[in-house]
Amino acid sequence: MAGSAKRRAFVDHAATAPLLAPAREAWLAASESVGNPSSLHTSGRRARRIVEEARESIADDLGTRPSAIVFTSGGTESDNLAVKGLFWAGRRRLGIDAPTVVSSSIEHHAVLDPVEWLVKHEGAAAYWLDVDSRARVRTDDLAGFLSENAERTALVTVMWANNEVGTVQPVAQIAQLCREYSVPFHTDAVQALGQLPMDLSEVGATAVTISGHKIGGPVGTGALIIDPYTTVEPVAHGGGQEREIRSGTLDAAGAAALAAAVHYAVEQQGEHARHLASLQSALVEGIRREVPDAIINGAEPDDSITHGERLPGNVHVSIPGAEGDALLMLLDAAGVDCSTGSACTAGIPEPSHVLLAMGVDERTARSSLRFSFGRTSTMDDVHAVVEALPGVVERARRAGSVSASVHTSVGAAAGRAD
Amino acid sequence: MQPPDGPIDAGYLMRVIAALSGGVDSSVAAARMVDAGHEVVGVHLALARSKSTGGRSRGCCTIDDARDARRVADMLGIPFYVWDFSAEFAEDVIGDFLAEYEAGRTPNPCLRCNEKIKFKAVLDRALALDFDAVATGHYARVLDGPDGPELHRAVDEAKDQSYVLAVIDQHQLAHCLFPLGDTVKDEVRNEARERGLRTASKPDSHDICFIPDGKTADFLVDRIGQRPGRIVDSASGAELGEHRGTFTVTIGQRRGLDLRTPGEDGRPRYVVDVDQSTDTVYVGSADQLDVVALDADHVIWIGPGLSGDWREVTAQVRAHHPGVPARARMVDAALQVELLEPVRGLATGQSVVLYDGPRALGSGRISATGRVGDAATV
Numbered sequence: 001m002a003g004s005a006k007r008r009a010f011v012d013h014a015a016t017a018p019l020l021a022p023a024r025e026a027w028l029a030a031s032e033s034v035g036n037p038s039s040l041h042t043s044g045r046r047a048r049r050i051v052e053e054a055r056e057s058i059a060d061d062l063g064t065r066p067s068a069i070v071f072t073s074g075g076t077e078s079d080n081l082a083v084k085g086l087f088w089a090g091r092r093r094l095g096i097d098a099p100t101v102v103s104s105s106i107e108h109h110a111v112l113d114p115v116e117w118l119v120k121h122e123g124a125a126a127y128w129l130d131v132d133s134r135a136r137v138r139t140d141d142l143a144g145f146l147s148e149n150a151e152r153t154a155l156v157t158v159m160w161a162n163n164e165v166g167t168v169q170p171v172a173q174i175a176q177l178c179r180e181y182s183v184p185f186h187t188d189a190v191q192a193l194g195q196l197p198m199d200l201s202e203v204g205a206t207a208v209t210i211s212g213h214k215i216g217g218p219v220g221t222g223a224l225i226i227d228p229y230t231t232v233e234p235v236a237h238g239g240g241q242e243r244e245i246r247s248g249t250l251d252a253a254g255a256a257a258l259a260a261a262v263h264y265a266v267e268q269q270g271e272h273a274r275h276l277a278s279l280q281s282a283l284v285e286g287i288r289r290e291v292p293d294a295i296i297n298g299a300e301p302d303d304s305i306t307h308g309e310r311l312p313g314n315v316h317v318s319i320p321g322a323e324g325d326a327l328l329m330l331l332d333a334a335g336v337d338c339s340t341g342s343a344c345t346a347g348i349p350e351p352s353h354v355l356l357a358m359g360v361d362e363r364t365a366r367s368s369l370r371f372s373f374g375r376t377s378t379m380d381d382v383h384a385v386v387e388a389l390p391g392v393v394e395r396a397r398r399a400g401s402v403s404a405s406v407h408t409s410v411g412a413a414a415g416r417a418d
Numbered sequence: 419m420q421p422p423d424g425p426i427d428a429g430y431l432m433r434v435i436a437a438l439s440g441g442v443d444s445s446v447a448a449a450r451m452v453d454a455g456h457e458v459v460g461v462h463l464a465l466a467r468s469k470s471t472g473g474r475s476r477g478c479c480t481i482d483d484a485r486d487a488r489r490v491a492d493m494l495g496i497p498f499y500v501w502d503f504s505a506e507f508a509e510d511v512i513g514d515f516l517a518e519y520e521a522g523r524t525p526n527p528c529l530r531c532n533e534k535i536k537f538k539a540v541l542d543r544a545l546a547l548d549f550d551a552v553a554t555g556h557y558a559r560v561l562d563g564p565d566g567p568e569l570h571r572a573v574d575e576a577k578d579q580s581y582v583l584a585v586i587d588q589h590q591l592a593h594c595l596f597p598l599g600d601t602v603k604d605e606v607r608n609e610a611r612e613r614g615l616r617t618a619s620k621p622d623s624h625d626i627c628f629i630p631d632g633k634t635a636d637f638l639v640d641r642i643g644q645r646p647g648r649i650v651d652s653a654s655g656a657e658l659g660e661h662r663g664t665f666t667v668t669i670g671q672r673r674g675l676d677l678r679t680p681g682e683d684g685r686p687r688y689v690v691d692v693d694q695s696t697d698t699v700y701v702g703s704a705d706q707l708d709v710v711a712l713d714a715d716h717v718i719w720i721g722p723g724l725s726g727d728w729r730e731v732t733a734q735v736r737a738h739h740p741g742v743p744a745r746a747r748m749v750d751a752a753l754q755v756e757l758l759e760p761v762r763g764l765a766t767g768q769s770v771v772l773y774d775g776p777r778a779l780g781s782g783r784i785s786a787t788g789r790v791g792d793a794a795t796v
Contacts, residue, residue: 326547329459329499399546 009336009384013214013313013374014163014191020216020261020375027218027257037250038241050252054259058223061266062208063201067228070242071255074222075190075211077235079110081224081246082186082207083157085232087118090154090184093231099154100125102145102183104137104169105357106162111188112353115157129158134299135167135358136309143177150181157185160192160208164341164354164370165298166314168196175204184230190214194265195273195311206230210262212254216375217261221254272375276312277301279373279382283315286386291393294319297355297368313373318355318364322396327369330395334388339370367400432550433457434595437536438490438498440483443555443598445490445617446606450597451553452494459549460491460498463540465507465531466628480630486617493615501543503535510534512628516641519665522694523767526582526737527626529781533585533718541593551593558583559599560591563777565721567591571776574602581737584771584781585718635666635674647697649675652690652706661699664692670707670763677701688763708760708790714753714770714782723780724748724772732773733757735764735784746772753782760790 010018035047052066059066072078083101090099101115105128118124127145130138137158146153156178161168171187178185184206192198194215200208207230212221226232228243238247265272284301287294295318299309319327324340331338341352351365371385434456436448451458462484484500491498511531518525541552557572558580566588572578586594598606610618629637645663650656658677661667667675671689688707691700712735717723726747733744733755742759755770764787772779 325499325501326543329497330547332497333459395546395548399543401546 006335007380009381011371011373011377011381011385012337012339013377014370014372015339016213016219017216017374018376019218020264022264023212023217023257023261026260027253030253030256035252037252038239047250047252051250051255054252054255057259058225058262061262062210062225063199064225065228067243068225070224070226070246071250071258072222072224072246073220074213075108075188075209076110078209078211078222078224079108079157079186079188080114081232081235082209082226083111083114083155084118084235085245086155086184086186086207086230087122087124088233089231094152094154096152098123098125099152100127100149102127102129102142102153102156104129104131104158106131106135106137106164106167106354107157107159108163108188108190111157111159124154125152127153131167131357133358134309135162135165135297135354136299137169137174139170139173139177142174146177146181146183150183153181153183155184155186155206158187160187160189161196161311162298162354163191164352165316165358166191166311166372167298168192168309168311171205172203178206179204191311191314193262194269195276195313196308197269198266200225207232212258212261215261215265217258218254221251221258223258273312276373276377279377279379280312280315282379282382283371283385286382287315287317287389290386290390291317291319295364297358297360313377315371315373316368317371318360318368319393319396320364320367322367322393322400324366324368326396326399327367327392330392331369331385331388334384334392336385336388338385339372340368341370431455431457433548434459435540435544435549435552436460436496437540437552437554438462438487439555440480440486440490440617440620441555441623442607442610442615442617442620443557444487445555445615446610446613447553447555447595447597448490448496449494449609449613449615451595452496454597458494458496458553460487460494460496461540462487462498462500463535464500464502464504465511465535466504486620490615490617493613501540503539506539507531507535507628516638518767519638520642521767522664522692524668524765525767526769527628528582528737529585529769532582537583537586537590537594541590545593551595553595553597555598556583556596557598557603558596558778560594560596561777563721569720569778570599571773571778572596572599577603579737580773580778581734581739581769581771584720584778585769586720587718588721591720635662638665639663645697647699649677649699649701651687652700652702658687658701664694664697664699667692667699668763669765675699675701704762706789707762707764709762709764709787710757710760710790711788712755712757712764712770712784713786714755715751715785716783717748717751717753717780718782719780720778721780724753731755731779732775733761734771734773735761735768741773744772752785 030050033046035043037048037051055066055069058069087101101124103115115126119126130141158169158174160171175185186207187205188209190211193210207224207226210223213219232245234245236247241247241250280301284296297316301310328340351362355365434451436451436458438444438448438460488498511527514530515525515527544552556579557574557577559570561568561570569580571580625632639662646660648657649659649661651658667689669689672686685703687701688704689699690702690706724746728745728747731744731746732741734741742757742761744755744757746755766784768784769781770784771781
């Protein structure tokens with residue numbers, strides 16, 4: 001097939017990142033020895049030592065204490081544990097049946113869906129915080145809500161940085177507000193880790209989600225970093241590992257690899273962010289030059305270093321008149337791997353809830369692409385995208401004009417069917 | 419690139435969308451396109467969004483089928499995408515299906531899907547994305563004729579699907595590839611097995627894909643609601659039973675009527691007529707079902723159509739119907755067909771496809787039928 005011999009430009013690091021050598025080495029070294037970290041014998045203690053050293057390493061790197069680290073299988077599990085676990089604990093603490101979960105309309109589905117599940121099955125109330133046109137959560141909205149409803153709020157959960165448009169949220173301010181009202185605050189830091197400075201002792205969140213594979217660790221590793229003095233109900237019950245918060249045999253090799261990846265991410269963060277920002281501004285400049293009517297969504301990219309309102313590795317663009325999935329397919333054929341937003345299981349594109357929350361209309365939302373840079377990205381990747389884009393956009397727009405009439409009828413059909 | 423060594427469109431390499439349903443036929447069709455040297459991209463159509471069809475794999479929109487389609491593309495080494503036409507399918511196929519039944523007609527959703535989705539929306543999108551053609555696993559042949567491409571019956575007459583394809587015009591047909599048209603089904607299965615395709619032993623799908631349990635009447639009652647009425651003997655006027663809605667029965671139907679009393683002569687009784695205005699279903703004997711003439715609208719010609727002069731043709735009125743000798747002509751925008759052998763149990767809404775030998779000339783939707791003893795014109 002055409003393009004197979006050519007080097008591919010992988011510009012989808014927000015989906016998953018290549019495994020880092022130190023993480024691979026840590027995993028392989030730990031996997032050499034047998035032993036369940038919960039066993040009392042010598043082999044068990046040896047495995048346990050690997051886990052505990054990993055725990056300390058992550059705590060040191062992120063400015064927290066080892067007892068706060070709960071190892072999980074990744075971001076989705078950590079988010080579920082935080083949202084459901086803090087909701088159930090909050091229900092008991094507050095002594096009311098139907099406490100409120102406060103969240104934002106731009107969360108990842110790993111937060112959105114647990115909140116909606118709690119509403120549907122556990123009688124939770126949900127309060128969705130407004131975002132502005134850059135996808136930044138309005139803290140005055142939160143302050144207003146908490147000033148009247150803190151005593152019936154089980155938790156607040158707002159992501160550190162958005163996975164689609166890369167907008168960085170005012171998490172320190174949100175954490176401060178929550179502390180004032182004694183409401184637990186969880187933040188999903190999956191996309192932020194490695195791209196933004198992250199000192200958890202400064203932020204003061206109750207619980208923080210991190211994931212291994214977004215920073216070069218293995219898929220299936222992650223942690224919920226949760227204040228050890230906050231009660232959280234477990235989601236998975238069993239052997240009582242991880243302070244009875246997360247049962248299941250501890251994954252010593254995974255913990256070691258995660259620790260190696262976190263260490264690398266934190267140590268290299270400043271330099272890495274500058275590298276990403278240079279690629280980001282080159283790509284934005286190239287897109288604006290080649291597709292002048294393209295819309296860059298989210299916070300101004302130039303702010304990424306100085307003001308920190310956008311992840312330096314993220315470029316999110318809407319191309320009026322073209323459909324995201326046509327653009328993706330044509331870029332794929334041209335050797336570029338990117339995304340239309342967050343991947344979904346069936347491969348069926350939905351308009352992004354993040355863009356809709358920002359006030360983008362459905363048609364424009366469907367015409368969007370996300371490019372995300374990471375550890376292995378180079379200027380060659382930027383050039384590959386910029387070179388391919390004009391032809392791809394022109395062709396996708398031709399296809400878009402064909403289906404324009406189709407999508408007019410889509411709305412009518414959806415309205416009638418429901 | 420090497421010139422293709424396969425029999426298909428030899429000498430011209432194209433960019434082809436292979437529609438992968440997840441079944442054995444479309445798998446082999448795509449494989450043959452790859453062998454022929456074309457640049458092939460696999461596309462699975464998301465037509466229905468219901469998750470309730472998991473488990474047994476039936477029809478063209480189950481989770482298993484989507485997965486199988488993806489795995490076939492993997493094995494062939496071609497890109498794979500899911501194209502979402504579920505909204506269009508809901509409106510143009512399911513919506514039309516319900517509206518037709520509500521109006522007292524019996525539609526064929528497969529023809530509608532081919533007309534509006536597979537060879538319209540999908541083909542348009544493919545062409546706009548600079549593809550040259552769409553290839554499917556249908557059993558039919560496209561042959562060059564003096565007036566452009568012609569649609570012909572498949573070599574495997576038992577599997578021939580030209581009937582359900584006779585809703586696409588010549589412009590569309592020029593961009594259609596049916597790589598299985600010259601092969602019999604057994605050979606296709608063998609070929610799938612030889613190629614190691616995991617779809618080789620999948621059963622054929624027969625049901626309407628959006629009614630996986632095959633219970634069409636229940637589906638209609640669910641969507642349209644009950645409109646109960648009487649079942650009446652067409653000769654005596656005697657009331658014999660009730661029905662849930664005239665749309666739950668079809669002209670020619672014999673079973674499932676749950677009639678109270680046996681027929682006077684002991685012979686089986688069939689639905690012979692439906693009166694929408696009074697919600698009445700009439701039953702009678704088989705000979706009352708013999709249709710000898712029909713009118714059709716919504717006429718689509720594959721090439722130059724019929725004129726006002728009578729022409730000898732073969733008329734096929736169902737997917738699995740051998741066709742009967744007939745003569746046909748156009749009267750204004752309507753197609754008029756006289757069947758030289760009567761056809762039993764023909765309902766309005768069904769499609770009639772006219773053939774000249776193996777060649778499908780075009781199709782129309784039956785708007786009126788004339789039976790033995792009716793006036794000559796319908």
